[in-house]
Amino acid sequence: MNKKIITTAFCLSLVLAVTTFGQDGAAAEAAANVQKTTLWQMIKQGGWAMWPLGLMSMAMVYFIVQNALGLREKVLLRPDLIPEFIQMMKDKKIVEAHSLCKENETLFTYVFSAGLERCSTTREINLNKVKEAIDEASTEEITSYMKPIDYLSIIGATAPMLGLLGTVSGMIKAFQTIGSQGMGKPEALAGNIGEALVTTATGLLIAIPSMLAYYYFRNSFIKSTATLGRNIGGLLDTLETGELPLGFQGGEE
Template identity: 30%
Template sequence: MEPLIWIWEILETGGPVMLPIVIVSVWMWILIILKADWILRVRRNSLPVKQALEILESKEGRVPRIACPKAGILAFFLDRHFRECRVMTGEPDRLFFEVAVRRQTRTFYRHISTIMVLAAAAPLLGLLGTVTGMVETFRVIGLFGTGNAQAMASGIKEALITTQAGLLVAIPGLLAGQVMRRRVRAIHQEVLIFQRVVTQWLEKEWRKCTE
């Protein structure tokens, strides 16, 4: 119970601005956990290009059900177009595969921008708390002069705690957002390489069919 009491005292001392800072922090960390979980699952369940080409060449074309964008692209392409056509159709094959890729990649950067915005908003809320704390301090000075140190300390504590809270939310949020953005870009690059290899395979198979 003591940690909860200590946290409650900090929130109470920080004043009303602490509530939106806490909301921003909770919201941001929920998104960070969701995105980090997605990145870990994608990294753990990668579909090799060689295996993807073997699936395309096979008659059954069973795509493993794993949390991998490349597997999702291949499953969508086979289920919605390639398997139904049963024959190589050249340019339509390439275009539909590009549609399958875009369908997967459009969700890659989901939550990243929101995380960065929330992390950037936290120090601004802390600054707002600083202003309200200093306003309270000057109000006390106006009423009692500089002789009431205890009353003045209340406003100063509010200003410092909100500033500290805003920075404690912002710094790890910005770092996590930047790291995850780099990881997502690497995954995106792998998918683009995968798209190029499969497109080349489709073009090669189409040329075989037309010869």
């Protein structure tokens, strides 16, 4: 009796082992097939929506690089030129300061040169007109510099909607497949469902870094414009009073 029980248990164990091994083999084969899916295959699976999403991804990289290079504070404000401008304002060297601005064109020098153009070397300087010209030029330049930053916001808002449109397109195709072939062939739905998921994921992958970059560059540029106003205000005070700022005097000593 005990031998029969032992033999039966051994046979069941052998059957279970073979079954488990077969299932593990099938799972490993399926995993291997999944791993063989390349990035290009996923892009092709995304369908038509991947073309505009690809263009958006390239535009995102372009504007991030452009803003990263162009919105640096040392490029926008040229702090290395401030001591020279301060000395020129003290000595009322308007023409020389204007020429220096033209030789080093950037946000600070463009705005400041617009104010210097309202100055006169033959009569008393009207600071109200100078400040008015500076305000006009700063508004113009800030609008120009904000365009590449705003483009990142547009990409960040549009990419998820385009991905969602691709998702809807894929689901429509899936329901059309169900209507024509029924539910008996799930592999026929895989491509349509894959299109829906890939486009959604791609849209989010483009939108998230775009929005993060947008807020970073916008806040950085706002800080730079505030510093711009403070620097130009100090230069105009020196031009009006003919006295060096306290910090500059301390540096000279």
